[in-house]
Amino acid sequence: MSHLRLPPDTHMAPHSTSLCFSGTLCFTRLPPLPLFSSSALSLPVSRQFTSFRSIRMSSSSSSIDSVPSPPDNAIVLGCGGIAVDFLATVDSYPQPDDKIRSTSLKVQGGGNAANALTCAARLGLTSRLISKVANDSQGKGMLEELEEDGVDTSFLVVSKEGNSPFTYIIVDKQTKTRTCIHTPGDPPMLPADLSQSSMLSALDRANIVYFDVRLHETALVIAKEAGRKKIPILVDAEKKRDGLDDLLQFADYVVCTAKFPQVWTEASSTPGALISMLLRLPKLKFVIVTLGEEGCLMLERASKEVLQSQETDIESLVETLTHRKDSTTTFPTCVSSETTKLKADGIGTVSGRLFLGTAEKIPPDELLDTTGAGDAFIGAVLYAICAGMPPEKMLPFAAQVAGCSCRALGARTGLPHLTDPRLVPFLV
Secondary structure (H helix, E strand, O other): OEEEEOOOOEEEOOOOOEEEEOOEEEEOOOOOOOOOOHHHHOOOHHHOOOOOOOOOOHHHHOOOOOOOOOOOOOEEEEEOOOEEEEEEEEOOOOOOOOEOOOOEEEEEEEOHHHHHHHHHHHOOOEEEEEOEEEOOHHHHHHHHHHHHOOEEOOOOEEEOOOEOOEEEEEEEOOOOEEEEEEEOOEOOOOHHHOOHHHHHHHHOOOOEEEEOOOOHHHHHHHHHHHHHOOOOEEEEEOOOOOOHHHHHOOOOEEEEOOOHHHHHHOOOOHHHHHHHHHHHOOOOOEEEEEOHHHOEEEEEEOOOOOOOOOOEEHHHHHHHHHHHOOOOOOOOOEEEOOOEEEEEOOOEEEEEEEEEEOOOOOOOOOOOOOOOHHHHHHHHHHHHHHHOOOHHHHHHHHHHHHHHHOOOOOOOOOOOOOOOOOOHHHOO
């Protein structure tokens, strides 16, 4: 039996609200059972977990002959966050000074980069991760879980002392939202922790490099070397962070959250902000903004400048695409414009194509947890880029992978394998 010890009387509380875990959580390797059935919840806490590792969905292990093989020897290198997630499901988010009980508790590996690379590995890519953990039970558990999913952890730095990063996550059953409270690892990762030889080995034969900007100083060193080797780079622009502006200068692809484009560019609208990003970042091939249940919006730069004199207002084009999308289907779809010269008032023009992707309409009784949905989307985009998928196929595929992840508690439990029947229609 392995043990994962939390600091005693650790609380997470807005104001004086308390939802706390104390003492020692023990993990036993039991047969894979539904973790949160009524019978499971009646067990002691130490018996409510099959292991520290992810539970695979039964459908993901089925074999589908028609599914194409993943790109031959495609390698993705990621640098960024890794953590232990403590997920507590509650009927509704607590009010200040409340004391409430969780309806279920799950402990699982997390962290943006670790989640996205787990997704990519399950889809068939060779995934390598650069990050840092401590030589504690949490760190050892995280490495075991990643290795079981096929993620190469040989480039992770293990500190002899300190603590591994962890996150408390409150999953609200009423609003279908989650609140994350993160405690960084200590000591933090520094560029000196990664030797030149290790970095070069990690980059060897890599098809794409991915950064979540959590370890920005180390990431910048890797990005410069990847740039010299002409390895494409994808940046996850979740929010403004230290070092993000420097990393964006190396980005070939950016996936960002709904609020980021306007915050970063100070544009008055998201479509205008996407044009601003392509103008500010001349190396950028495309930018995707994820919009939750509303899907996503993608602007792809044209390979050649459009010579036509007529310009198309991007705001009007978004409205046109919105009217064209099929709102009656439950599965993800995509509509797109022709390659044209797009303009945003007060910002400028760029030649490119605009894509509007829809999200899967998940029945309320199947939507359990959105934790890590964005990481799942990015993992699928990494696969799609390596597979050479056009945007019309990439966006619905990535949305479907993200939708699968929302049907289970935690960022990794619901991540599908490439043979999952739910993915087959998006791969043929």
